[in-house]
Amino acid sequence: MEDMKKRKLDDIEHGQTLPNLNDMVPVSTVEELRGLLDPLAKSQLVDLLARAGSHYPSIAEEIKSVASADPALRKLFVRGLAWNTTSETLCAAFQEHGEIEEGAVIYDKSTGKSRGYGFVTYKDMESAQRALKAPSKMIDGRMAVCNLASEGLTSTSATPDQAQRKLYIGGLSPETTSEILLSFFGRHGEIEEGSVAYDKETNKSRGFGFVTYKTVEAAKKAIDDPQKMLGGRNITVKLADNYKGKVAQPQLPAAVVPVPVHITAGYQQTGAGGPVGYTYPQPMATYPTASYTSPPTAAAPYLAQPQYSYPHYAIKKDTPPPQTALGGYPYYMPKQ
Template sequence: MEDVKKRKMEDDNILINGQDFNSSSSSSQDHLRSLLDPLSKSQLVDLLSRLGSQYPSIAEEIKSVASADPVHRKLFVRGLAWNTTSETLCAAFRVHGEIEEGAVIYDKATGKSRGYGFITYKHMESTQSALRAPSKLIDGRLAVCNLACEGLSGVSAVPDLAQRKLYIGGLSPEVTTEVLLNFFGRHGEIEEGSVAYDKDTNESRGFGFVTYKTVEAAKKAVDDPHKTLGGRTIIVKLADTHKGKPPQTQLPAAVVPVPLPLGAGYPQAGKAHANTPPVGYSYPQNVPPYPTSSYTSPNTAPVPYPTQPPISYPPIPLKKDPIGPIGHPATAPVGMGGYPFYKH
């Protein structure tokens, strides 16, 4: 009897920072609160985990409090097939323990599945068991789960996800998710993967995604030269390179046409000129004067070069031959190089 009382007294007396606090004391709880209040979350977690490992009663209390909060028992399941029901979802996750609540989320307007759902276990241990095997093949698609409190942010927060997720294009309609996973499973363990299906027809859209657990496995799949599946040559590349549209090509700045200011006398597009006939329709044309320099201020009319009177040259008479040219007596035959013909 004395041993039982002694063991109970040892459990009730907890050593914190070198001090013993008796749980039966009325002021001990307030005193402990005053000591714990300024501590940070990380310090409290370290303290409770250390005490829980030393005292089984504290460990049981921690588990009881944590299990009472649904945040540790609720899973977010994504990647569901459009025809997956709540009953099918619960049946797939019931292998890990008793389910308190489970449902597929449907769109209110269309009444169709939104491709994800939630599972809430009755015990926290069941949730941990499900998280150790997060990928499940349900209705031909590989569904993945994580804690609901993390949501999609827990997935996107993985630093190397962009190097592990692949886009698979050019799939034939006969390729199912199971075929896709079996084909790419030769390169390494797959964390998530599925063929993309149309919501209305539930038919393959000709592409899918595969996420490996390691970057090395994803690199092997990309570098593999044998990319034939279902009788077609498929496309395998990192998924993040497929998200953005190809950039539009632009002209370099050096060859982009830039409108320059025109001097007086130059016809400008879009403006009618009463005194200037349309270029290419009448002759002669009024040729505008040249500017005096390579630069002309848009506000200053160009100064023309000084003009000179035209120079006229007298006609050169042809010398008469004793025999006489063929044709007109004063001109040489045209087209013969200017040389006349002679009779012999």
């Protein structure tokens, strides 16, 4: 009996034709098989089922049925769609991989305009797997990218080196389309995704775009390429991670606090004859920011002024009229 079991296992291992299952004597119960399979690693289980399914069509159909029962394994998330892409054009682009159960572009409820992404659900898992083998697809002039919807909004191809593979392309002419952009940069290597950035309201080019290569080497070639003329313009090519999208505002050092300076129109000099028609504008205060290497020490906002004491003067009732001996100015005697 043991020899028969061994021969049958050897036949499975070497791909030989096996007898019909109905002719074989059951050697183990379901519970016994579960006990044997439970401690095995996932890779071992996948290998066993794949070999069994390749020999027995009934097992293969069972595997397909179980795998396709979960919609999460058949539903794709598609991003990077053009604003004019409809649900019909989306499904038409993906139906080459298999029968589609449903597909739709997602629209903004308040504006009624496309949000630039959608979903495609196939009837079987095999079709979804075929679509994932070529995740980038040109739809309505834009390079769309898909991945399993269960994985969220990130691409399945996202890797730690993606920051070194994604490029920002600036200075594009309004006539440069996504097809022209991808064709121009495709000479450096295979492109994973990329497109010109378009305004959501007007659907016009915003003058820049992005290109993600499949390898870091291709991205470096594009950056180092001296030929950076496209559509009659000199374009900018750099890592997208260095593109901030806005100009950074200069900041003062933490210890420097700007003090508002109130500037008047001018100082009018007055004389005996009335105001003199000359004004003295005040200089505008400036605060340097780049010259500071370390925060200055805090100082008192105002310098302490020395205090002086003066003798008190009082006029006595019997005091004679003020004298005018000191340069013609009246004075009084100090109080005794």
